Amino acid sequence: MNLWNKLMCYSRRHSPWLFHMNGGSCNGCDIELIASLTPRYDAEQLGVRLEGSPRHADILCITGPVTHNAVNAIKTVYDQVCGPKAVVAIGSCPATTNVFIDSRTLDGPLNRHVPVDVFVPGCPPRPDAIIQGVAKAAEILAERAAKKLPIAPVVMPLVGPGCEGACPCAATTELKNEEVRA
Amino acid sequence: MNMDLLIGLKTALARLLIFPGLLFAVPAAWFFLWVERKAVARMQGRIGPPFMQPFFDFIKLLGKSTPPRSGIGGLLMRAWPLIAVSAAAGAVGLLPVLPASGGFEGDLILLLALLEVPSMCIIAAGFSSGSIFGEIGSAREAVLSVSYNIVFLLAIISIAASQHTFSLSALAQLPSSPLRWLGIVAILVCLPAKLHLNPFSLPNAEQEIYSGPMTEYAGPELAMWELSHGLEWVAATGLVATLIAPAFTLWWVAALVFVALSFGLVLLLSVVAAATARLQIDTTVRFYWQCTLIFAVLAVASALFMRFRA
Numbered sequence: 001m002n003l004w005n006k007l008m009c010y011s012r013r014h015s016p017w018l019f020h021m022n023g024g025s026c027n028g029c030d031i032e033l034i035a036s037l038t039p040r041y042d043a044e045q046l047g048v049r050l051e052g053s054p055r056h057a058d059i060l061c062i063t064g065p066v067t068h069n070a071v072n073a074i075k076t077v078y079d080q081v082c083g084p085k086a087v088v089a090i091g092s093c094p095a096t097t098n099v100f101i102d103s104r105t106l107d108g109p110l111n112r113h114v115p116v117d118v119f120v121p122g123c124p125p126r127p128d129a130i131i132q133g134v135a136k137a138a139e140i141l142a143e144r145a146a147k148k149l150p151i152a153p154v155v156m157p158l159v160g161p162g163c164e165g166a167c168p169c170a171a172t173t174e175l176k177n178e179e180v181r182a
Numbered sequence: 183m184n185m186d187l188l189i190g191l192k193t194a195l196a197r198l199l200i201f202p203g204l205l206f207a208v209p210a211a212w213f214f215l216w217v218e219r220k221a222v223a224r225m226q227g228r229i230g231p232p233f234m235q236p237f238f239d240f241i242k243l244l245g246k247s248t249p250p251r252s253g254i255g256g257l258l259m260r261a262w263p264l265i266a267v268s269a270a271a272g273a274v275g276l277l278p279v280l281p282a283s284g285g286f287e288g289d290l291i292l293l294l295a296l297l298e299v300p301s302m303c304i305i306a307a308g309f310s311s312g313s314i315f316g317e318i319g320s321a322r323e324a325v326l327s328v329s330y331n332i333v334f335l336l337a338i339i340s341i342a343a344s345q346h347t348f349s350l351s352a353l354a355q356l357p358s359s360p361l362r363w364l365g366i367v368a369i370l371v372c373l374p375a376k377l378h379l380n381p382f383s384l385p386n387a388e389q390e391i392y393s394g395p396m397t398e399y400a401g402p403e404l405a406m407w408e409l410s411h412g413l414e415w416v417a418a419t420g421l422v423a424t425l426i427a428p429a430f431t432l433w434w435v436a437a438l439v440f441v442a443l444s445f446g447l448v449l450l451l452s453v454v455a456a457a458t459a460r461l462q463i464d465t466t467v468r469f470y471w472q473c474t475l476i477f478a479v480l481a482v483a484s485a486l487f488m489r490f491r492a
């Protein structure tokens with residue numbers, strides 16, 4: 001890899017711009033995605049920026065179990081995002097349709113319609129898990145753009161109370177919570 | 183005669199390409215964009231983006247693809263950001279930062295015209311993108327620029343008229359008068375609207391009309407828009423900095439004072455932006471027309487006063 005490609009790869013990893021799309025979610029995951037940008041978690045430290053237009057975005061964050069109404073919108077928005085791009089499925093809904101399984105208003109899960117790079121499980125996932133997923137997606141995107149790799153979905157580990165040890169940041173967050181309460 | 187022309191050409195090129203032109207202005211633009219984001223983050227109790235963030239964003243955008251565009255409309259859409267960047271870079275190159283850096287009678291007018299080009303390009307870009315959000319953003323930008331430009335031009339013209347010159351370097355050398363401070367305050371009131379900052383960030387109001395005129399732009403074109411926005415920062419704060427700064431004979435002192443003053447202005451504007459919320463379009467327009475009235479009375483009165491005293 002020459003210098004320019006290395007720089008491009010580094011820049012792609014450090015500047016993930018997100019477009020957030022709701023595919024019929026209960027709004028739980030959407031709130032957590034916004035929470036990851038607030039002062040407590042501050043995803044902007046990684047260069048994350050929530051963009052208003054899919055044309056500006058690198059990473060498409062989709063929440064919800066994909067309702068019939070949302071299918072065409074998701075496909076359109078996926079095509080509007082300019083390459084190289086990645087898709088992050090936030091929450092258990094887009095992965096499995098979760099509690100809404102067997103509903104006749106659904107056309108999920110998400111990977112029947114668009115290729116998904118990273119699944120962030122949880123109902124809803126914690127903001128730390130979402131940030132971790134976005135960082136992973138940025139890494140995948142940069143590598144895939146440089147080496148022309150095929151899409152291989154990654155499932156992130158569960159993060160939060162009850163899954164200690166799954167991720168070091170979960171433990172530290174819990175510690176901080178204890179400190180705040182004390 | 184020929185020698186003079188050659189030397190003049192050389193200084194003009196040096197100003198356009200080295201200082202305060204492209205070689206200085208592009209890193210300064212990225213730095214100011216970072217200061218803006220960092221100041222907003224600090225005001226909100228966050229840590230904010232790393233130092234190199236605008237540079238990484240720029241490189242990443244260069245590596246992205248753009249949607250296919252065809253016909254004259256597509257050609258125009260590709261041209262607008264380039265025109266905006268070159269006009270903003272030209273405006274920065276005209277700033278009389280270094281003492282005895284040349285310049286000509288009337289370069290103030292050229293600077294004002296060049297400062298206006300990026301916002302015209304934004305208006306045109308929104309309309310040629312054909313997106314409804316772009317059109318709303320462009321209409322807002324047009325209304326906004328009609329309202330703030332009167333105050334802006336009035337301030338600059340009253341400064342120039344009171345000191346009997348339209349040459350920037352002569353203005354920078356002359357000692358300041360009360361009328362000049364009045365003008366600087368008027369310019370400062372206009373800068374948030376010119377740079378699309380809160381409380382006047384109507385044209386690119388995110389959460390409201392997506393990204394306004396930029397909605398359809400992607401990849402390298404968007405990178406050019408970001409760059410032109412940064413260069414506008416450098417040019418607009420630089421104009422105020424040259425008006426405020428006292429004249430120095432040592433070139434490096436002049437350059438340092440210029441950079442420090444611009445930095446202070448960027449910080450001030452970002453803090454104001456973080457501390458305020460977006461106003462409605464009619465409130466904004468009313469605000470600027472009221473400003474126009476106040477500054478018009480003050481400027482005309484003091485100009486008359488100075489005439490009588492002289």
Ligand code: SF4
Nearest residue numbers: 025026028091092093
């Ligand atoms: S994963 Fe849970 S919180 Fe998220 S949208 Fe589905 S039901 Fe709501």
